[in-house]
Amino acid sequence: MTGFGRRAFLAAAGLGVAGLAGCARAEAAGAAPVTTATYIPKSYDDLYPGIQTFMDTLAARSGGRMQSDMFDSGALLGAEQLLPGLLLGVADVMFQTSSYVSSSYPILGALELPFGAEDYAKQRRAADPDGPLYALINEQLAAQNARLLGGMPCTFEYLWTVNRPIREPADARGLRIRVAGEIEGETVKALGGAPVFMGSSEVFEALERGTIDGLMSYLGTVVSRDLQEIIRYGTKAHVGAYTVDAYCRADWYEAQPPELRAALDEAGRALYQEGTEVMVGVHEGDYLKAVLDGGVELVEPTGAELEAFRAAVRPVYGRWEHLIGDQAVSERAVALIDEA
Numbered sequence: 001m002t003g004f005g006r007r008a009f010l011a012a013a014g015l016g017v018a019g020l021a022g023c024a025r026a027e028a029a030g031a032a033p034v035t036t037a038t039y040i041p042k043s044y045d046d047l048y049p050g051i052q053t054f055m056d057t058l059a060a061r062s063g064g065r066m067q068s069d070m071f072d073s074g075a076l077l078g079a080e081q082l083l084p085g086l087l088l089g090v091a092d093v094m095f096q097t098s099s100y101v102s103s104s105y106p107i108l109g110a111l112e113l114p115f116g117a118e119d120y121a122k123q124r125r126a127a128d129p130d131g132p133l134y135a136l137i138n139e140q141l142a143a144q145n146a147r148l149l150g151g152m153p154c155t156f157e158y159l160w161t162v163n164r165p166i167r168e169p170a171d172a173r174g175l176r177i178r179v180a181g182e183i184e185g186e187t188v189k190a191l192g193g194a195p196v197f198m199g200s201s202e203v204f205e206a207l208e209r210g211t212i213d214g215l216m217s218y219l220g221t222v223v224s225r226d227l228q229e230i231i232r233y234g235t236k237a238h239v240g241a242y243t244v245d246a247y248c249r250a251d252w253y254e255a256q257p258p259e260l261r262a263a264l265d266e267a268g269r270a271l272y273q274e275g276t277e278v279m280v281g282v283h284e285g286d287y288l289k290a291v292l293d294g295g296v297e298l299v300e301p302t303g304a305e306l307e308a309f310r311a312a313v314r315p316v317y318g319r320w321e322h323l324i325g326d327q328a329v330s331e332r333a334v335a336l337i338d339e340a
Contacts, residue, residue: 036068038095039079046282050275057270061263099181106323107140110333112183114313126340127153150268151245161214165233169312178215228294236300
């Protein structure tokens with residue numbers, strides 16, 4: 001990227017003098033500043049501790065040589081700008097929800113497929129950065145100069161609605177459901193609903209105005225955005241999932257000396273291990289209670305009802321396999337989740 005192009009992108013993204021001064025302070029202290037960006041605000045009590053753990057681990061394991069200069073809450077790059085900003089060198093590391101980038105990197109959709117794992121424990125094992133699925137993912141990402149360092153597999157996505165519960169697939173027909181990614185959108189369409197793509201910061205107002213009838217999301221989005229004040233029903237069925245991951249450019253990673261690559265890998269493991277543990281604890285200990293205290297009724301399909309949901313969303317797999325474009329790769333990814 002040319003000097004002018006990078007400056008123009010930084011200006012458009014909102015990086016000001018204060019941010020550049022922060023980099024200068026890090027360089028003066030003898031550390032290599034790692035420009036780090038995410039759209040996620042600190043109000044996400046379930047996710048931000050994991051991001052902080054990544055940064056702390058990176059600094060410690062690099063002996064202070066890789067200090068993170070963090071721009072969160074979209075201060076440098078908004079949710080839609082993170083991936084192009086990373087690839088253009090505006091950020092060195094980004095924390096991003098997989099659903100925002102799986103259309104560009106379809107292999108990430110393996111962990112987003114509805115009913116893709118029997119339970120959350122299996123989903124969590126499949127997302128181990130030292131496991132075979134991650135090796136396959138990074139093999140695919142390398143062709144697009146990206147690398148996945150590690151991530152937190154979020155608890156499963158449910159369907160949340162305002163005016164009526166979704167007890168069976170037919171109940172979703174005609175509803176406008178907010179989604180954040182392509183796999184989510186295909187799932188809503190398979191259920192007969194109309195997917196509406198928007199960022200999580202817009203959802204509260206959209207629900208309040210009746211622009212959308214509900215959303216597909218994990219528990220964290222509901223509580224972090226105070227959506228339990230508006231939604232009245234939640235359908236507890238594994239209609240989707242995503243991960244919140246740390247990414248860098250593959251060439252940037254390879255350019256680091258071995259000890260700093262090891263520090264980046266260890267930070268990714270800490271994000272996966274410690275970050276996920278905190279996230280699950282917050283969901284089970286705080287967020288679920290907040291939703292129930294907010295008066296949300298949780299509907300849990302079982303038996304024939306659950307099988308009806310499974311059957312309805314099966315076409316999503318075909319759509320994802322088409323995006324992958326390599327049947328052997330898609331079958332291998334699904335098998336690795338099954339075997340986790």
